Amino acid sequence: MYTLSPETAADDWEVEALYDTCFAPGREALSSYRLRDDVPAVPGLSLVARDSGGILGGAIRYWPVRIAATPALLLGPVAVHPTRQGEGLGHALIEESLRLAQPSGWDRVMLVGDAPYYQRFGFTRLEGVEMPPPTNPDRVLGRDLSPDAWDGVRGPVRRWSD
Helix, strand or coil, X not given: CEEEEECCHHHHHHHHHHHHHHCXXXXXXXXXXXXXXCCCCCCCCCEXXXXXXXXXXXXEEEEEEEECCEEEEEEEEEEECHHHCCCCHHHHHHHHHHHHHHHHCCCEEEEECCHHHHHXXXXXXXXXXXXXXXXXXXXXXXXXXXXXXXXCCCEEEEECCC
């Protein structure tokens, strides 16, 4: 049994350690990290999952970005500790955070990931939305949180503060 709750500043070191465990060294060199530099994660949508003993099992973060002048959420990273994978924790983190996103005023969410995995959550390839290189365009996925929210949205993805 896990409890999902909003990430707090006190969770940061554990979440970063989890990401270090789950992802390859140099993860912060990825182009998506340039969109996150000096931009705070979206409060209330970045979640942690803890077991009954308070042990961190998973985490998900969201960041605000812009495509031209259009605001969007950038999902990621999402990670589940290797000893907890296969228990549905990643699914729960994604579903719960997406459920919270639209009532929080967001209309669209995007990510860079594997389409076969993220299709189950309603993500499809975004045509004309350009992540900074060297991102594979086939991995740039989006989901409407409001009807037709991605219609006509085109251009490079930029940091929220640019």
